[in-house]
Amino acid sequence: MEAFIDDWGLTAALFLPLVGAVIMMFVRKEDEAAHKQIALLTSVAVLAALVAVAAVFNYNDAGRLQSVIDKEWIPVIDSRYHIGVDGISLPLLLLTGLIVPLVIIYSWNHFPEPRNPKAFLILILILQTGMVGTFVAQDLILFFVFFEVVLLPMYFMIGVWGGENRMYAAIKFFLFTAFGSAFMLVAFLALYFLSSDPVTGAHTFQIPDLPDAATGLASGTAWLIFGGMFLGFGIKVPMFPFHTWLPDAHTQAPTQGSVILAAVMLKLGTYGFMRIPIPILPDAARDWAPIIAVLAVIGIIYGALGCLAQTDMKRLIAFSSVAHMGYTMLGISTLTSFGFNAALMGMVAHGLITGMLFFVAGSIKERFHTLEIKRLGGLLLQAPRLGWILAFCSMASLGLPGLAGFWGEFPAILAAYQPAEGLPVELFRVCMVVAAIGTVFAAGYLLWLLQRTAFGTPKEEWEGHHFHDVETPEWLAWTPLIIGIVALGIYPNFVFDITDGGVQSVLTAFSGG
Amino acid sequence: MILAAEEALVAQNIFFGLIAAGTIFGALRVVTTKNVVHAALWLVLVLAGVGANFLLVGAEFTGVTQVLVYIGAIVVLFLFGTMLTRSPIGRDEDVDNPAWYLGLIVAVPLLALLSYAVWDQWGDDHIDSLTPAAAQTTADVSDSIFSTYLVAFEAIGFLLTAALIGAIVLARKE
Amino acid sequence: MSSLLQHVWILPALMGLSFLTILFFGKKLPYKGAEIGIFSVGVCLLLALGSGVAWIDRSNNPPEEHGATATAEHAGEEGAAEEEHAEEEGAATDEEGAAGEEGEHAAEEGGEEEHAVPPVLTEKTWFSSGGVDFTVGTFVDGLSVMMLIVVSIISLLVHIYSTDYVGGDRRYTHYFAFLSLFTASMLMLVMSRSTVQFITAWELVGLCSFALIGHWWEEKPNSDAALKAFLTNRVGDVGLLVGMIILFFAAGSFDIPAINEAAATGEIRHFLLLVASCCLLAAVMSKSGQFVLHTWLPDAMAGPTPVSALIHAATMVVAGIFMVARFYGVFWEGFSIGTAHVNPLAVVGAVTLLFGGLLAFVQSDIKKVLAYSTVSQLGYMAMALGVGAWTAAVFHLFTHAFFKAGLFLGSGSVAHSVHSFDMKQDMGGMKRFMPKTFATFVVCSVALAGVPPLAGFWSKDEILAGASGSGGLSGYPVMLWMGIVGGGLTAAYMTRCIYLTFFGEPRGKAADPHHAPHESGPRIVVPLYILAGLAIVAGFANFPFGPESIKLRFEHYVEPVAGYFPEISHPTFTLWIAVASTGLALVPIGLAYLYYWQGRFHGLTERVGLARAGHTLLVNKYYLDHLYTGVIANGTKGPVARATYWFNQNVLDGIVNGTATVAVAVANWTYRYIDQGVVDGTINGSGAASNGIGQALRQFQTGRVQQYGALLFGGAVVLAGIFVFAI
Amino acid sequence: MPFVAPYLDYHAFAPELVLIATFVAVLVADLIGERNKPLLGTIAGLGLLGSMVPVLTLAVADEPVRAMFGGGYVVDNFALTLKALFIIGGYVVILLSTNYIAEGDFWEGEYYLMLLASILGMTMMASSRDLVLIFVALELLSIPAYMLATWRKRDPKSNEAGLKYYLMGVFATAIMLYGMSLIFGVTGQTGLAAIAASPAIAGTAPVITLGVVFVIAGFGFKVSAVPFHTWAPDTYEGAPTPVTAFLSVASKAGGFVALTSLCLVGFATQEEVWQPLFWVLAALSMTVGNLLALRQTNIVRMLAYSSVAQGGYMLAPLAVAGHSIDGRRESIGALVVYLLVYGAMNLGAFAIVIAVARKTRSGEISSYGGLFQYAPGLTVVMTVFVFALAGIPPLGGWFAKFVIFKALVNPGTSAGYALAIVVGVNSVIALFYYARIAQQMWMQPVPDEDRTPIRVPPSLVGALGICCLVTLVLGVLPGLVGEIGDLAELASGR
């Protein structure tokens, strides 16, 4: 059994969604129930497969790639179907596996206009393949393909099911990401050609082999290659100043899209940083780390300021992602295992929390048909449970200890005090202080949001309206997330236990950490 | 440019000079005359001049073909074309583009460039067309066509067939 | 009993459980969850008292030092691997120590100065990341035990009081749930072993404070106050985070005793300690309402009064003081308290105590008076710590908790009756309606004013003695004088408060004939009695005279004697200071007393000459008002206080609120011009530029074939020309 | 010198011979009677498939290179791969045309004859390694194409398309011929291998440069490289849509074949000239093509500019092809892969255009609004094609673009990297207008609220099926086409 899961678990998780999607293509569009069931079943099966992989995962050896499959794929370019999990990818995989079924459950009776559950669910499933694939790929080209696969479904999700300005947002998202990927691809290729196996002299796209192969790279070249990848991943994260697609995309996307975008897709970028350029090009990483750190803290403050300026709830939450991903990137930029762990925790926590916030925002939008903050207010009176959940998520998001968000934020700040050897300590300490100040802003905009939406009394325009409180599909979709937020807050080891080994192994080049 | 010493060559050169002058003049008239029919007739002069040039370098077959095909067929085609499209037989002020200067802008540098290039490459090189060894008989031409250029020959057959069929389809009234 | 010290984690766990139970099942219970909370707190109090006894026992019979140290270290190492194991082992060692050495040390009570009393430590690894273990555990010494008791007592009383006070509230259950959560967090805070745990608890109490201040969030001022509290505290938290991070890297550990020990033994560079202390001081300033970050505290009075008593008087706001006491090794070295004559902590404390005292004068809201009084008293504590009088500060924390809670609950009792907190408009003459409340209020006030022999006198006196430099401390003369003046202020504003509330004629709502004020019920009054009683007796816990078994017991049991605590000196009782401060306290009280007599006199007149009654009363009231305000308030301090108040409201509060306004303005500007303008504009601009270039290029596509031809030939010529001449 | 009959390898000629037979068969069938009209397309299609048979047998035969006429006509893997592309592409065009021609007022039999003649020219072009042969093959593929563009005789737009195509084609031929004459003048040879071997062409001389540039410019017209692209949008828009599809794929591929064999075989020593020239043409083509495509409102016109840009991508590997044997392999492989994938996706896109125009009778992009609501199948397939063209994984186009990138980065020159960046930036610009089509189909309302489903005839379904399958399969398992590209080694002639 274990061997079977080892061999097939990841592949199953990777392609089951596509199988589901293909089956759905042959089901009539009108048969909505069947579509929902197939989609849910598929995503649950994926989750099961991932849980099985996690179950056979050897946690004592989390730094080693496990459940590895390494088969020929495109021999002419030396690209292989090489997948596997280690401590870095496992938590993110599980997060993906969890979020997708929840989104489908949430969709049960919340299909955004113009409905069409068939297409919507098919897109979600394709999206899942892309996300899972990115987290398991161990070949640069395979990684690139999956990294890009997520683009189209998301583009359509925003563009078809989004809000007023959806087309602008969709194309912006699409173009930004594609722009980054083009540079990333050139960087990948340059890496391929310029590196060679120290023993055999062969070129390789295999991520695990590249750190050795790339040792001979000239420092200037490595710097440029890192720069190309920086563009690709930095846009996806998104880092200041490449963030402007994010608020638009989030604001316009349907709830489900926002949730997936926030919970998983932004992590593709940060994960990419940890997986590819930093372990492979450690020296270039050292050169880039201060730049990343500074951009990260700018992002923290800038995102917070952006939040304060918003009048739309969803857009505010979107901007908060910029700030939160800033913490994650700060953690990464320290190049220490501590910082990396913090970043991973931050990713998972942000996935759960911001995902939840978008769910809540979606439900508010559904009830009030607006997310304009100044028209809201008194949510706690109109729909108390929804209001409390919003309050809970806000608290989690602002980094309250005891909830998951704190463990992404605090360790990242902590790590910045003492970055890896060779990095400018003073600069990082300044960044640390700025990042710590960012927590004040985080509290500011979230509580302000809470005050303006949940507290107070309902505005006059809603007089006489009745708003139903949280419904069963919503409970079903949200409870796991809420439990996750609390559980990770109380016992962050759920994540750190897994990641620690993986992080150590990608950071072997930075013994200083 | 130094004229060769031999008398025959002198004669050839004089002959060439005359032909070239006529050809160029004819060509200029072709592109400047306001009368389409005149243009066709000037074209005959040019084509003949070119044919004469072929003879001058000893390419008799090509020269003859030139006369037969061009003057015999193509110019007639042009005349038919002129009549079928009811172009004014007399002078027509409206035969040039308003932007005719574009032609000059392109053609003059082109001429300069081409002249410079060939001058630079071949300077004083001679063609020894009178030596029998270099003579290219019609038999040589046909041998070449039916061996080295056989495929091209077949292809041109199809080309002409296809052009014929297509031109008929396009040109016929329906 | 002593194993209780190993298992103090039960207390917060119990309260946490209580929180969850109330949250999820509270509404279905007969008393809406209040019973769960009261029961749990009651158990906690018993356990806290039990642990108090256990600690006293341990202090009297300290285990062998090496054994204890070994236990602590051992537990630390083992804890990483096996949580339960460590606890068992610690407990086992402790039992052994207690059992084996009880007899031996029973006779040597006097020798405690020399003999260290190791704290009871437990530890287990919470999680580890990047090779760093995040530990949690309990750190029980005299200070924690004292805090446990204080928190439990006040919390229990507040719970009971609240059943009446907020009875019928629509979020009654939530209220109790948050009380439980708060108590849990506060208990956890005081027993935290690691800094991470400390930060967690620190934030959680902040959260509860936020939730409870904003309990009536329907009104915007309440939620504003809640936000302000939380955000101001967040500002301080930046300092906390940074400070703790510095300490972590300096000491290589999250372990509080280890950090203190490293600081005390000079392992950490002084500069780092100074920076860390300054950072932490910011946290103290926000949490404990020190000047300039104090402005949230008066606003926090928007919450229900029992909450103010519990959180914003007795427990949470002293968390900052507690932190300084907890990290005294760090502060001691960082601010060179033992050798300097001025340091930031003492200055902040001293300024705060005067500032708060002055501000209390000009309030018309009774809770605000008490709030500023709290600010002022917290200033005392901070100053005490700043001048090195550790025990005095902690002792004042201890006594202050009782009488200030009593005062708040008393004010709540009055307000509950008149439905207003405005002393000037809606109170007056409450003495006759609420005699029990009046009595307890006066007792607590007198205790606060520092009149011997009530609790406040002893603790405040000790602080002043500490500042004077007696007993080998380094002297802080400026602080001493500020402290003495502050004491006078305290007495004066409390007198004013009592006068306005309980004397004179009822005004406003108090005079409403349809809803005549009445004495509160037993669930309110009994806690008041208890607190008043404690306000009377608590001072004797550290009675400076008498035989060993009585003298300075508080100091003996609470002050740590261990490696993690700096070697501090202790102030001795100084008569002139005691006299001076008492005198300053008595002057205003005397005036009030005078008024009281005159009031009676006029009352007599009133009975004799009924015809002139109303008129006389009016005149006398005016006269007495004038006397009081003229002599005390307006005469000397009034202008000062008003100026201070103006400064406070317009400058300090203006800055705090202005910061928010400015932040939003900056945010709006940044968003509009930088984000949407420059950053996004660049992106959209490049899109527009592409389109524009595309449009321009279309001009070449004229549709005229010969121009295409010109381009074709021309292109060929140009390209050829370039290649011919360039290559 | 006695005449020596040339050696003829009929196996090597078999594809062309089958095509000629088909040509004759269609001609005869057309002449025999009216009632044969519906059969003509089928005959032509079958003939094309039939000509695939010898292509396959040649591919599996042991002899890797069959050279005739002193290296003037070579059947190697490169030639075979491209012949297969031309034949299959031609077959798809016939599928596209069947209903279009039958339903419109067209000359059916002659249409197929033109198509077959043009395809015949292309297959010859793939094997031609001689200036004369290349010239004749070029004319054989072009002249019928000029007439095909004009085939909708009564439509002034079609006339205009034909006229522009014809004139520009002739101009380009003239330039190319002049260039060829110069090359011939320098070397005295017409065979490419012989030209390359001639010592005269090894150096640098203005006249050689001129010759090379003129020849490339002539073919630059064929591949619609900027600034020789101007005919493309007008002709594409005006010509019958299946013809446009044919021009944008097959005819363009023919140009690339000639360019490849000319530059890599004939002008192998002149890489100092043609590499930078291709660099400039590639960069100009993709940039100008993309920028102009941004502003189009007619879908065919937009696809025309898109194909100009795509041509730029395909030119890019040629800009670095001369550095080494390895680079040459990479570049040819990349070009061939791109041509194959591009053929599938572009033909597919035009198939959709034809299908949609059956209902909307319009080429405006706005007429695609809300297509998803009444023709979801077509929408999805069109989405596949446009995003494949944009190069989004996992659709076929990504691999094509990837190999281009790979070829550009491979030599490690700054020119290569710079061009790779240009390609990258351009892919993003291109994304914008490709996405706009998707946006119209998915996200916009139906403009006239007419939601009658589109009836797609079986031949069109077949064409769509082929294209879509190829696009998807090549995206997921690009190894297939990658190997073909790798195999398509250009024999330098013997």
Place this chain on the structure above:
Amino acid sequence: MLLNQFLLLAAVLFSIGVYGVLARRNGVLVLMSIELILNAVNINLVAFGAYHGTVSGQVFALFVIAVAAAEVGVGLAIVLLLYRNRQSIAVDEVSSMKG
């Protein structure tokens, strides 16, 4: 004879032809100008053939002549069609598609 005298004659004819195709608007005249260009090429080819002593030049020229005939045929057919539809053979007026 100098090779260059032919080449220069060809260059001049070529350029005149180019001028002609660009400057003339009458379709038939444009076609005539094309013939000038092709003839220029032929002069080149034949002269080079003679210069190198090979028949290839002549053969090439013959092919060009044949192709030219086909081209003119097709071109005239198109011009005729144009005339039939527009009553004009001014090629620069044929510009309904642009941009």
